[in-house]
Amino acid sequence: MSKVLSAQNLSKRFVDGEQELGVLNGVDVEVKAGERVAIVGRSGSGKSTLLHILAGLTDPDLGEVRVAGQSMTNASSDVRAAIRNRHMGFVYQFHHLLPEFSALENVAMPLIISGRASSKSKERAMSLLAAVDLAERLGHRPHQLSGGERQRVAVARAMATEPDILLADEPTGNLDRENAVQVLRLMESMSEDTGTAFIVVTHDASVADKMSCSFVLEDGKLNERPIAQ
8 A cells, every 4th residue: 555644753842931841752653545543642642733743734843744755844835735735634523614605515615726617526525425425415504414414524525635645633522422433434434435544633542443553642652552352
């Protein structure tokens, strides 16, 4: 399998007054096509900071991130944005759907912004929403959808541009168990069908156990975590 993301020796410290807090201390991670990687850790352990560095939204003090063979760390802001737009998708704990637009329009939006024709964008959005069992909800706005449905729309939107890797920050944090399981199954099927890789940051061990592999971030280090059988 081809490597879609790699990071070497990532270190990050924050200064608060006279105190210096080391969040990451020599973190290495590698993700191949189709892999689903979980990163777990207690609140404040640096999980979200690591995700932001991998996405090129925050600079590490040391180390390098490469996405699809391109250096994210040493690139300009414009090049980073281009790498994200071409190779990455994002799902958050809060779905961040645009409230004034329908499910169809929310999913089509990234494609339209990238320059694809509106008709073609909506065709792909319809296909993705059908794949997440929301073909009957195309015209519904976010407030007309359940929490689980909104999160499935968010996953479909993240997949719209056919990214090589999708970064998810607590994607099931606001869902009940049934809807969480449904979203996790959706991620699994999409990784198998399209080869998209996933990095899922979570505090929930049961979510991590559904991934291909799992790591724990503790004391600035990323260590392999056994997955429960």
